[in-house]
Amino acid sequence: MPILRVALNIPVDTLFDYIADEADENDIGLRVCVPFGKKKVTGIILDICSDSDVPLEKLKYIICIFREIPPLSSELLALLRFCSNYYHHPLGMVVMNSLPGKIRNNKPVSFKGTVNHTGFVLTEAGRKIDIATIPSRNTLKRRLWTVLQNEQLLTLRQARDISPRAVTILKGWLDKGWLEEAIETGSDSIKKIVPELTEEQSVAVAAITDKFKQFETWLLHGITGSGKTEVYLRLIDRALKENIQTLVLIPEISLTPQLETVFRNRFTASRIVSLHSGLNDTERLTGWLQAQQGRADIILGTRLAVFTPAPRLGLIIVDEEQDSSFKQQDGLRYSARDLAIFRARQMQIPVVLGSATPSLETYYNVLSGKYRCLRLSSRAVRNAVLPPVECIDMRSEKTADGLSARLIHAIGKCLDRQLQCLIFINRRGYAPVLLCPSCGWAAVCQRCSSRLVVHLQDKRLSCHHCGHQEYFPRACPQCGNQDMIPFGRGTQRIEEALATQFPLARIQRIDRDSIRRKNSWQTILQAIHRQEIDILVGTQLLAKGHDFPNLALVGILGSDRSLYSTDFRAGERLFTQLMQVAGRAGRAAVSGSVLVQTEFPRHPLYQALRQHDYDVLAESMLAERKMAGFPPYVYQALLRAEAHNLTRVLDFLGAAQKIAYSHHAGVEIFDPVPAYMARLKGMERAHLLVQSRSRGKLQSFLTRWCEQLSALTAFKVRWVLDVDPIEF
Numbered sequence: 001m002p003i004l005r006v007a008l009n010i011p012v013d014t015l016f017d018y019i020a021d022e023a024d025e026n027d028i029g030l031r032v033c034v035p036f037g038k039k040k041v042t043g044i045i046l047d048i049c050s051d052s053d054v055p056l057e058k059l060k061y062i063i064c065i066f067r068e069i070p071p072l073s074s075e076l077l078a079l080l081r082f083c084s085n086y087y088h089h090p091l092g093m094v095v096m097n098s099l100p101g102k103i104r105n106n107k108p109v110s111f112k113g114t115v116n117h118t119g120f121v122l123t124e125a126g127r128k129i130d131i132a133t134i135p136s137r138n139t140l141k142r143r144l145w146t147v148l149q150n151e152q153l154l155t156l157r158q159a160r161d162i163s164p165r166a167v168t169i170l171k172g173w174l175d176k177g178w179l180e181e182a183i184e185t186g187s188d189s190i191k192k193i194v195p196e197l198t199e200e201q202s203v204a205v206a207a208i209t210d211k212f213k214q215f216e217t218w219l220l221h222g223i224t225g226s227g228k229t230e231v232y233l234r235l236i237d238r239a240l241k242e243n244i245q246t247l248v249l250i251p252e253i254s255l256t257p258q259l260e261t262v263f264r265n266r267f268t269a270s271r272i273v274s275l276h277s278g279l280n281d282t283e284r285l286t287g288w289l290q291a292q293q294g295r296a297d298i299i300l301g302t303r304l305a306v307f308t309p310a311p312r313l314g315l316i317i318v319d320e321e322q323d324s325s326f327k328q329q330d331g332l333r334y335s336a337r338d339l340a341i342f343r344a345r346q347m348q349i350p351v352v353l354g355s356a357t358p359s360l361e362t363y364y365n366v367l368s369g370k371y372r373c374l375r376l377s378s379r380a381v382r383n384a385v386l387p388p389v390e391c392i393d394m395r396s397e398k399t400a401d402g403l404s405a406r407l408i409h410a411i412g413k414c415l416d417r418q419l420q421c422l423i424f425i426n427r428r429g430y431a432p433v434l435l436c437p438s439c440g441w442a443a444v445c446q447r448c449s450s451r452l453v454v455h456l457q458d459k460r461l462s463c464h465h466c467g468h469q470e471y472f473p474r475a476c477p478q479c480g481n482q483d484m485i486p487f488g489r490g491t492q493r494i495e496e497a498l499a500t501q502f503p504l505a506r507i508q509r510i511d512r513d514s515i516r517r518k519n520s521w522q523t524i525l526q527a528i529h530r531q532e533i534d535i536l537v538g539t540q541l542l543a544k545g546h547d548f549p550n551l552a553l554v555g556i557l558g559s560d561r562s563l564y565s566t567d568f569r570a571g572e573r574l575f576t577q578l579m580q581v582a583g584r585a586g587r588a589a590v591s592g593s594v595l596v597q598t599e600f601p602r603h604p605l606y607q608a609l610r611q612h613d614y615d616v617l618a619e620s621m622l623a624e625r626k627m628a629g630f631p632p633y634v635y636q637a638l639l640r641a642e643a644h645n646l647t648r649v650l651d652f653l654g655a656a657q658k659i660a661y662s663h664h665a666g667v668e669i670f671d672p673v674p675a676y677m678a679r680l681k682g683m684e685r686a687h688l689l690v691q692s693r694s695r696g697k698l699q700s701f702l703t704r705w706c707e708q709l710s711a712l713t714a715f716k717v718r719w720v721l722d723v724d725p726i727e728f
């Protein structure tokens with residue numbers, strides 16, 4: 001009798017064996033429902049064999065195998081195996097968590113409600129049918145057929161408009177195999193304006209399409225506004241012609257709808273699914289199934305979409321490859337960008353990483369010849385140039401509530417010309433701290449090592465790490481003083497200051513608080529495009545990807561605090577963010593400018609920003625990293641541990657360090673230290689860093705270490721390995 005080796009969502013690093021009456025190799029990758037303890041759970045069959053380490057009489061029988069959807073392909077399973085090995089996370093959990101919720105439960109997959117098609121298109125067979133075979137007295141059928149032949153897609157709405165009986169007829173044709181359902185596509189009524197490529201864009205498209213059927217990691221290094229999206233569109237266009245699927249990974253959910261619209265408008269006849277965390281279970285399942293069945297041509301999604309099955313996959317694009325949201329920050333701490341590259345290599349297809357400010361890791365891989373780089377060094381729109389960047393030296397400026405006289409003057413001039421400005425301050429709330437001026441007390445979170453942020457509008461203090469909220473204290477809890485002051489500035493306070501300075505201007509704040517309601521972000525974006533807003537004040541939500549043609553001035557406030565951070569990646573992150581936000585100005589016909597309020601105008605980072613010179617800064621940061629022995633010159637892993645009690649955490653890490661010393665050839669072991677956020681949500685946190693110049697050595701060290709760590713249960717701490725960590 002065959003024995004099935006099953007992946008289950010259980011936090012132990014093993015597969016589970018079950019007996020089945022009948023099963024063969026072809027069932028690998030199928031879902032199976034099995035008994036587990038007193039429960040029934042669903043897993044994925046990863047292997048079928050004839051014997052087991054568990055005595056036969058102890059093995060249980062499976063309950064059933066679900067066969068309504070095709071099995072996960074061997075390639076996808078190999079990707080999941082790699083992911084489990086590389087990130088040292090239990091295979092069963094990796095496999096199960098990569099799937100949509102509705103595939104993980106104990107029910108057969110129901111297709112009811114999953115088909116959100118909007119219409120019908122002719123199939124190959126359908127196109128061969130001669131309209132003359134439809135009797136001419138049957139005018140309705142003839143009319144429907146003509147529309148189908150002429151317009152590619154007949155939407156349900158069109159059909160109903162033609163006749164209430166139309167849908168029944170179409171369903172009949174569907175059963176005959178003449179039609180197939182088409183999922184949502186863009187509106188045909190939108191006229192497609194396909195720009196002529198710039199010289200550099202053409203070179204990039206040609207280089208990649210020349211090697212379309214082989215593995216290569218391309219870096220598309222294009223300045224802001226250089227038209228990277230247009231390059232993606234042309235590559236996808238080519239992919240569609242070759243009948244291959246494209247997977248496009250993008251960072252933030254807030255950008256998904258925009259890019260989706262761009263894609264839908266361009267590829268009106270193609271099937272696009274979008275997979276992001278804003279979907280409900282049914283929507284996610286629908287998209288996933290369409291990808292798995294090869295029915296979706298373009299799969300657009302955030303991090304998790306890297307695990308989407310796609311039998312015809314031939315191209316992967318990772319937009320804003322440096323974005324930290326590609327790295328999952330809890331549970332399985334994978335990097336979707338790195339897995340995308342693995343997947344491309346595995347399938348021997350190209351992967352395109354796009355960025356204006358590539359991560360230093362990627363840049364280093366270009367310098368060492370591992371990745372190939374294509375440059376877009378000028379803006380795509382004719383006559384649009386990168387905006388001049390100037391620093392306002394705040395040591396000698398007069399300010400009104402955080403706004404320098406020079407910035408106020410520039411905003412005023414911009415408003416006079418009826419153009420838009422953007423004021424960037426990457427801190428939401430009114431003020432980052434509530435202080436007592438008489439004794440120095442500051443409001444802190446009881447559960448986290450952080451200060452509470454003042455939110456004046458809802459008269460509350462709020463912790464941005466755990467979400468805790470409380471009312472303002474009436475008086476200082478330490479000395480009784482009644483005049484507490486909000487100290488420092490956040491978006492709300494700057495919004496208030498701008499309103500005082502420019503009472504007639506239409507000001508819109510954009511941060512996580514202001515876009516909390518569903519669709520409010522979309523509404524705001526539309527208002528910006530319709531020029532119903534004069535001044536935008538916002539956090540990094542505004543920095544990325546947006547194309548506001550009328551935006552002429554960008555003001556940057558409060559960026560100094562990241563200049564001298566203890567995190568060695570802080571500089572890289574800040575530079576990326578400022579390049580991105582500066583890049584919002586002057587993207588179309590209007591010219592732009594950027595003003596940075598700083599007390600360190602001579603800092604190399606601001607100098608590089610002024611010159612829009614990524615390379616100079618990147619090279620100097622790489623030189624620093626090399627000297628200091630930081631990535632990309634070494635590979636790191638972080639053992640993160642937490643518990644209610646700090647001593648226990650440190651004891652555990654001490655024990656972990658001791659074991660590590662027993663077999664650490666080629667691997668450097670550091671001492672346990674408290675995490676940057678030493679307390680979070682009531683848990684005390686610390687970590688232990690290990691690193692090596694050889695990825696292979698680090699990996700084999702980790703494999704052995706991980707097994708040993710699993711035996712350290714007596715400490716009762718929660719721990720996880722973070723391979724290639726980006727936050728400390």
Ligand SMILES: Nc1ncnc2c1ncn2[C@@H]1O[C@H](COP(=O)(O)OP(=O)(O)OP(=O)(O)O)[C@@H](O)[C@H]1O
Binds near residue numbers: 223225230544
């Ligand atoms: N060949 C072209 N001719 C004219 N306009 C173009 C061309 N290619 C792109 N554009 C336009 O240039 C603008 C900027 O393009 P896009 O948003 O793709 O830039 P990007 O490189 O993605 O920039 P960012 O990194 O800032 O997001 C868009 O309005 C786009 O329509």
Ligand SMILES: [Zn+2]
Binds near residue numbers: 445446450463
């Ligand atoms: Zn907190």
